[in-house]
Amino acid sequence: MVGATEVTPNIEPFLCGNNFDLGEDGGLKVDDHMHTSLSDIYAAGDICTASWQPSPMWQQMRLWTQARQMGWYAAKCMAAATLGYSIDMDFSFELFAHVTFFNYKVVLPGKYHTWG
Numbered sequence: 001m002v003g004a005t006e007v008t009p010n011i012e013p014f015l016c017g018n019n020f021d022l023g024e025d026g027g028l029k030v031d032d033h034m035h036t037s038l039s040d041i042y043a044a045g046d047i048c049t050a051s052w053q054p055s056p057m058w059q060q061m062r063l064w065t066q067a068r069q070m071g072w073y074a075a076k077c078m079a080a081a082t083l084g085y086s087i088d089m090d091f092s093f094e095l096f097a098h099v100t101f102f103n104y105k106v107v108l109p110g111k112y113h114t115w116g
């Protein structure tokens, strides 16, 4: 049996006077380029709330796979913004996919939950 519980975004250390827009689940809202509501501040992983219109086959779940994908994509967005390039959303946000730990051969593609 596998059980899981919620992950809560730990935003407290980053508030200290900063007026971030927050998502309903308490994370820092990010747009489709991982940009928060504050200029030049990006967020990725558990701390952020994806606030773009998601693809029908993707949802945010605070898992290591998404933290890695978001971190990688946020770095790409920061570099693009610095260089003045326009980039499209990364394809990893088209389809939800997750791989478990501990060498178990379990891959979860698409919306495997009953909700939605």
Ligand SMILES: Cc1cc2nc3c(=O)[nH]c(=O)nc-3n(C[C@H](O)[C@H](O)[C@H](O)COP(=O)(O)OP(=O)(O)OC[C@H]3O[C@@H](n4cnc5c(N)ncnc54)[C@H](O)[C@@H]3O)c2cc1C
Binding pocket: 007, 013, 044, 045, 046, 047, 062, 063, 064, 065, 067, 100, 101
């Ligand atoms: C008990 C538990 C079980 C989980 N099991 C799974 C699982 O089986 N599979 C799965 O995919 N995901 C699992 N997760 C979720 C997964 O661990 C997270 O989604 C993932 O680690 C998020 O990565 P992150 O880089 O966003 O945040 P984190 O991995 O939390 O990294 C944040 C880092 O920031 C550091 N930090 C915090 N505050 C400060 C500060 N003020 N200054 C500097 N550094 C700071 C922290 O020390 C930490 O190293 C689990 C989470 C928990 C809590």
